Amino acid sequence: MKSSKQYDSDHDPFLALRYxxxxxxxxxxxxxxxxxxxQNVIVGWQIYEWTHDVxxxxxxxxxxxxxxxxxxxxxxxxxxxxNRKKIILFFTGLFILMTVGLLFLSMHATTVFESYGTxxxxxxxxxxxxxxxxxSAAFPSILSQIVPRKAYGNAATWNxxxxxxxxxxxxxxxxxxxxxxxxxxxxxDLFFIVLSFVAxxxxxxxxxxxxKQTETMYESIRAGIHFVFSNQLILGALSLDLFAVLFGxxxxxxxxxxxxxxxxGSVELxxxxxxxxxGATIMALVIAYRPIGKKAGKSLFISVAAFGGTTILFGxxxxxxxxxxxxxxxxxxxxxxxxxxxxxxxxxxxxHMRGRVSAVNGIFIGSSNEIGSFESGLTADIMGIRRAIVxxxxxxxxxxxxxxxxxxxxxxxxxxxxxxxxx
Numbered sequence: 001m002k003s004s005k006q007y008d009s010d011h012d013p014f015l016a017l018r019y020x021x022x023x024x025x026x027x028x029x030x031x032x033x034x035x036x037x038x039q040n041v042i043v044g045w046q047i048y049e050w051t052h053d054v055x056x057x058x059x060x061x062x063x064x065x066x067x068x069x070x071x072x073x074x075x076x077x078x079x080x081x082x083n084r085k086k087i088i089l090f091f092t093g094l095f096i097l098m099t100v101g102l103l104f105l106s107m108h109a110t111t112v113f114e115s116y117g118t119x120x121x122x123x124x125x126x127x128x129x130x131x132x133x134x135x136s137a138a139f140p141s142i143l144s145q146i147v148p149r150k151a152y153g154n155a156a157t158w159n160x161x162x163x164x165x166x167x168x169x170x171x172x173x174x175x176x177x178x179x180x181x182x183x184x185x186x187x188x189d190l191f192f193i194v195l196s197f198v199a200x201x202x203x204x205x206x207x208x209x210x211x212k213q214t215e216t217m218y219e220s221i222r223a224g225i226h227f228v229f230s231n232q233l234i235l236g237a238l239s240l241d242l243f244a245v246l247f248g249x250x251x252x253x254x255x256x257x258x259x260x261x262x263x264x265g266s267v268e269l270x271x272x273x274x275x276x277x278x279g280a281t282i283m284a285l286v287i288a289y290r291p292i293g294k295k296a297g298k299s300l301f302i303s304v305a306a307f308g309g310t311t312i313l314f315g316x317x318x319x320x321x322x323x324x325x326x327x328x329x330x331x332x333x334x335x336x337x338x339x340x341x342x343x344x345x346x347x348x349x350x351x352h353m354r355g356r357v358s359a360v361n362g363i364f365i366g367s368s369n370e371i372g373s374f375e376s377g378l379t380a381d382i383m384g385i386r387r388a389i390v391x392x393x394x395x396x397x398x399x400x401x402x403x404x405x406x407x408x409x410x411x412x413x414x415x416x417x418x419x420x421x422x423x
Contacts, residue, residue, distance in 0.1 A: 035196065058375070080353065103187060314392050
């Protein structure tokens with residue numbers, strides 16, 4: 001593998017994989033995602049087992065979203081100013097220390113819960129929000145320094161594929177390990193995060209391009225926000241995902257759905273939590289061989305509408321098999337949107353602004369997952385679990401119809417034309 005070798009981006013489904021450092025990037029992404037996904041399932045089940053309260057599940061999302069949003073306002077400027085590799089290593093290291101803390105808490109769970117309730121767990125979740133805020137800006141930004149522009153689309157597909165494969169493995173592992181014990185589950189979780197840290201050490205340090213003029217932090221942040229809001233393609237894609245994920249956050253209710261509706265335990269929860277990622281992985285492999293091109297905009301809106309439709313069907317399901325299939329389909333349809341959005345961001349963003357644009361993307365998308373979890377917990381507390389999930393699916397479909405009317409350029413998007421315009 002030689003990073004300088006040229007490849008045919010039109011016919012090579014493995015184009016991005018020809019670059020050695022991209023392999024290390026994917027290895028890091030794989031293990032780190034397993035760790036994050038495992039931790040999501042472990043924390044969710046632990047909180048629900050202690051409280052048996054759907055609102056407590058929603059508060060997990062809010063506890064992560066608030067520090068994530070606040071951090072993201074600064075993390076983009078940091079990613080465009082400082083060495084991105086060092087940022088990733090520092091915050092991954094902090095994530096390791098935080099997971100050690102969760103392991104310690106789980107080893108003294110009875111004493112901790114009796115003395116402090118769930119507060120220490122929520123405090124750890126808040127720290128995760130800060131860590132994710134910085135990582136979500138640095139990761140997409142460094143990707144453009146690892147692969148050339150012609151490989152951006154293919155890199156987005158493989159990046160998404162690896163993320164979703166890890167999102168299958170992580171929850172499944174977590175569900176099985178919770179049945180053994182929380183301490184065991186957190187220990188394995190810690191092991192995967194350490195592996196991700198080691199993998200990233202093999203990526204070279206790359207200095208950022210020297211800026212021609214100095215900006216204050218305020219000016220830098222404002223420039224990034226202005227860039228996003230002045231680009232209809234980027235703003236439309238982010239807004240569509242923001243509201244679709246916000247209302248379609250049924251996954252947050254899975255511990256309660258598994259317990260109260262399906263009457264199943266942590267093992268089944270792990271597989272249900274992995275189902276969307278499994279569907280997304282299948283779709284990502286399809287996209288790798290049949291890239292989304294001329295009708296990318298149409299494909300985007302259809303897939304998000306289908307995501308909403310299958311969310312409704314999931315809310316109405318009565319069996320493990322039906323729920324699993326519906327969740328698998330939500331993941332498959334959602335991944336079409338993910339690949340298109342990531343490709344738009346990579347192609348449309350100049351390198352000196354990638355950190356800030358990635359941070360805004362994180363605020364739109366990353367926080368919407370957590371705020372969506374809070375919304376799902378709140379509506380489930382008011383309406384009941386089933387009605388809350390069905391309501392979220394219906395709202396997602398309405399969001400698609402509204403965005404399609406308000407963003408005609410996104411609706412007519414041709415990915416090949418965009419690639420030629422930005423070349």
